[in-house]
Amino acid sequence: MIVLKILGKIIALPLILILFILWLLVNVFMHVSVFILVPCVVLFGVAGVYFLFRTSWFNFGMMTGFTVVGIIVMFLEGFIVVFLEDARRGLKDFLLS
Numbered sequence: 001m002i003v004l005k006i007l008g009k010i011i012a013l014p015l016i017l018i019l020f021i022l023w024l025l026v027n028v029f030m031h032v033s034v035f036i037l038v039p040c041v042v043l044f045g046v047a048g049v050y051f052l053f054r055t056s057w058f059n060f061g062m063m064t065g066f067t068v069v070g071i072i073v074m075f076l077e078g079f080i081v082v083f084l085e086d087a088r089r090g091l092k093d094f095l096l097s
Contacts, residue, residue, distance in 0.1 A: 008094070009095050013095065015091055016088055016091045022084055023084040023085060026081055026084060029077070030074075030078065030081060033073075033074075034074070038074075040066075040070055041066075041074075044067045044070065045063070047059075047063045048060055051063055
């Protein structure tokens with residue numbers, strides 16, 4: 001049992017490093033994409049309201065769809081960052097146990 005635990009700790013160390021690098025890349029991408037996605041989502045939202053008042057339903061649907069996709073992408077970026085943090089924290093706790 002002790003041998004398996006030591007072997008697991010040896011395997012956990014590179015996994016922690018890989019998860020940290022992946023977390024860092026996703027975190028940087030998330031912070032950079034906010035400067036692009038937020039203005040686009042706001043622009044699509046305003047354009048959607050404009051097309052709503054002009055009763056151009058196809059364009060309104062397109063702008064609403066783009067807005068929803070932008071919000072979902074921002075949510076998924078945050079979800080992935082939290083998932084990677086939790087996985088790395090769990091491996092680190094196992095390594096230090």
